[in-house]
Structure formats: C-alpha cells, structure tokens
Amino acid sequence: MNSQWKKTFAFIFSGQIFSILTSAMAQFSIIWHLTETTGSARVLMLAGLAGFLPQALLGPFIGVWLDRWNRKLTMIAADSAIALTSLTLGAYYLWGGAELMDRVCHPTRNSVTFRCGRVLVSGFTKPLPGLPMLDEFTQEQIDYSEAAALASRRAVIASKDDPIVPVALSKELAQVIHAAFHEVEHGGHFLDSDGFTTLPIAYDILRDMIGNTD
Known part of the structure; x- marks a missing residue:
C-alpha cells in the first residue's frame, strides 16, 4: 500500500x-x-x-x-x-x-494592421569609408523588398554634409526600400555635437504618417 x-x-x-x-x-x-x-x-x-x-x-x-x-x-x-x-x-x-x-x-498584408511607419536617419547599405568595424553589418545579403514590406510608410533622412555616412549611401537606401528621401542641407550626422538634441523633421514625418493612416 x-x-x-x-x-x-x-x-x-x-x-x-x-x-x-x-x-x-x-x-x-x-x-x-x-x-x-x-x-x-x-x-x-x-x-x-x-x-x-x-x-x-x-x-x-x-x-x-x-x-x-x-x-x-x-x-x-x-x-x-x-x-x-x-x-x-x-x-x-x-x-x-x-x-x-x-x-x-503581418503589417503589410492586412488592411486592419496596415499602419506601420519607419523613419531611418543616416542609413546605409554599403561599407562606410573609414569605418571597417561596421562592415559586418553590410555583408549579409538583405531582401530589401521584404524589409520594405515591414512598414507601409517609409522615409530616410540624410544630411548633405554628413561626415560619417555619405548622403549618396542614404539616398541609395531610400531607393532600394522605396522610401521618401528627405535631404537636410546642413545637419552633419545629427549628433549633439552638430547641434541636434531633437530632430523636428523626423517628428513632422511621423506626424504625417500617422495623419495619413486609413
């Protein structure tokens, strides 16, 4: 027992x-x-x-x-x-x-959840001149069509005088993900040392994305 x-x-x-x-x-x-x-x-x-x-x-x-x-x-x-x-x-x-x-x-396959937005600042898709330690982030092949599909509205912000990420690379990123490209005349790399503690242009873009959601 x-x-x-x-x-x-x-x-x-x-x-x-x-x-x-x-x-x-x-x-x-x-x-x-x-x-x-x-x-x-x-x-x-x-x-x-x-x-x-x-x-x-x-x-x-x-x-x-x-x-x-x-x-x-x-x-x-x-x-x-x-x-x-x-x-x-x-x-x-x-x-x-x-x-x-x-x-x-999925945010891009259903009209109910089709509300995602993405803003990229000084983005790039290729190795940066003078920064080889970041090359590993660009070596992997990315399906940019899938990346673009993750957000229904996309925008890339870049500065003409960016000393770290050439504006051409950011523009190329905007093209491959079919994003709106916003070019700033004098913004550097948008650091606090460049005079940026806020980024009003990003706020305006996000507000426009939210205002245009269906």
Whole structure:
C-alpha cells in the first residue's frame, strides 16, 4: 500500500513535468513567432502578457480553490484542454494555417494592421569609408523588398554634409526600400555635437504618417 501511492505519485508527477515543460516551449514558440512575424514590440508585449499574466494573477490564490475541487478531474480537464489546443495548433500549421496567420499579423498584408511607419536617419547599405568595424553589418545579403514590406510608410533622412555616412549611401537606401528621401542641407550626422538634441523633421514625418493612416 505504501509503495503503491509512491509509484502513482511518481507517475503523475513525471507526466506533469513533461506537460509543463512542453507547454512552456509551445508558449515561447508562439510568442516568438508572433514577434518575428510582425516585428512589433507591442505584439511581443501583448503576447507576453497573454502568456504570463493569468498565472501571475491566479497564482496567489488558485491553490485554495484547487483544494476544494476534485484534483483528479481538474488535472484531466486542464491537461485535456492543453492537449486539444496543441493538436489544433499543430494541425493548423500542418495544413498551411501559418500563412493565414502571417497575413493577419503581418503589417503589410492586412488592411486592419496596415499602419506601420519607419523613419531611418543616416542609413546605409554599403561599407562606410573609414569605418571597417561596421562592415559586418553590410555583408549579409538583405531582401530589401521584404524589409520594405515591414512598414507601409517609409522615409530616410540624410544630411548633405554628413561626415560619417555619405548622403549618396542614404539616398541609395531610400531607393532600394522605396522610401521618401528627405535631404537636410546642413545637419552633419545629427549628433549633439552638430547641434541636434531633437530632430523636428523626423517628428513632422511621423506626424504625417500617422495623419495619413486609413
């Protein structure tokens, strides 16, 4: 009798370890997928809250309720719900549902979320003269059409007298991502040593992007 309950406990406890571990892995994968798909910090925050907030809110007192319920039925119901959700999600991806999720989440594939904007200041796509330590950032081949698709409205700001990033490189960046190009006559590299602690032109561009969202 004494050994029997130990075996039962060990069997159930081992099952719960794998159940909790795989559930955590699935939760992390979903959060990561949503973040990678949308490139949005807001989506990352909301997905994280959806994953962890229920546990944080219910954790302090849920044990009192569980002590009053039938533990066996509670475990069966909870694990069955998790298994059913995992199977549904797996089947959804197996049969091409991931493409639908991409269309829903991706900021350029759905009219409801087609509101992203991006402003790049002194951007570049090629190695900078005199700064070889930054070459590694330009060696990887980038799909610029995909980069452009991450934001429905794009703008590049550059200065004619930028001593670090030649204006021609920023202009080339604007061309490959099909962005509006804004050229400043005297801005240097827009550093505080150049007299910049704010960048009103970026504010104006963003305000215009927001004002023109459908």
